[in-house]
Amino acid sequence: MAMFILRRLGVMLLTALCLTFVVFFLTNLYPNLEKLAKTQANNRMSDDQVVTWLDNRGYLDSTVVKYGRWLGVAPSFVREDDAGEILYNSCARPGEDPATAGRFCGVLQGDWGFSSVFKDGVLDILAARGVQTLKLMGWVMLVMVPGALIIGVLAGMREGSKLDRSLSTFSIATTATPEYVSGVIFITVFASSAVGLKWFKGTAASAMENVTFENFTLPVLTVALYGMGYIARMTRASMTEVMTAQYIRTARLKGVSFGSIVLKHALRNALIAPFTVIMLQFPWLLNGVVIVETLFNFKGFGWTLVQAAGNNDIELLLGVSIVSVFVVLATQLISDIGYVFLNPRIRIA
Secondary structure (H helix, E strand, O other): OOOHHHHHHHHHHHHHHHHHHHHHHHHHHHHHHHHHHHHHHHOOOOHHHHHHHHOOOOOOOOOHHHHHHHHHEEEOOOOOOOOEEEEEOOOOOOOOOOOOOOOOOOOHOOOOEEOOOOEEEEEEEEEEEHHHHHHHHHHHHHHHHHHHHHHHHHHHHOOHHHHHHHHHHHHHHHHHOHHHHHHHHHHHHHHOOOOOOOOOOOOHHHHHHHHHOOHHOOOOOOHHHHHHHHHHHHHHHHHHHHHOOOOHHHHHOOOOOOHHHHHHHEEEEEEOOHHHHHOHHHHHHHHHHHHHHHHOOOOOOOOHHHHHHHOOOOHHHHHHHHHHHHHHHHHHHHHHHHHHHOHHHHHOO
């Protein structure tokens, strides 16, 4: 197991470097840098002035060199005048003397850059916004996973029954409805004055300070319902397959009660496939919260991503990519380890 984890960690590190390099390359294309220069300096800058501004700040260096600076393995870019006085240091933050700034600063040093939109450190912004998104994702998982497992198990216990068809229809309907559709429907029906059902008077923005039933139910349901159907369908398929296994038939012939068969024999084996699906919901939730947080004006990780992309905040976009890559790779590692423990055949092999 230790060697397995070490190998996976090595693959994760290599994958993270490749993915972050791709994102770094795309965000540092010249049109993005040109827009950054005009945003930071003057929108009426000429093409020559843009080139000069970018050159004086090291943005025109090779992508590999810039990526090394961003990681913190290459020295910072320094621009000096004819007298040798340091005019610019890429490690210097706003208001800091370039001459006193360090020569190595990057992700490995805990310096993720400075946001041009929020005027704050990227790591501080993501930490504050990430806590809000973790709050949303936590409540979503509490609603989505138990609900999906119950629906899937009940549907798979008696394949072809009316209960199975009803629950399967519900699962398909929730999965087929995107978050931006269900979110608008929920707001229109349950929160706006257009229909008259003002059941949820609070706003998701107020949930950032104090979570209540009124201000947090609609965002949670919007995300949870979309993922619930997929997990329920996977659980139903797995449960249906297990219930037709030979050892289940043997247990029935021995007179074991149906409830004991489901809980003690079928459920654990039926959860092997859904476990992997459940773990993969965490990366999906990062995509789902982008829509929902923007729709409900909940200023979390997804809302920050939209703001960074809309305002060409390169440093913040790169910070978001680090978090996204880490979440994807970490959940896959946990999924693989959990799958080994749930499936004895893999553990023995």
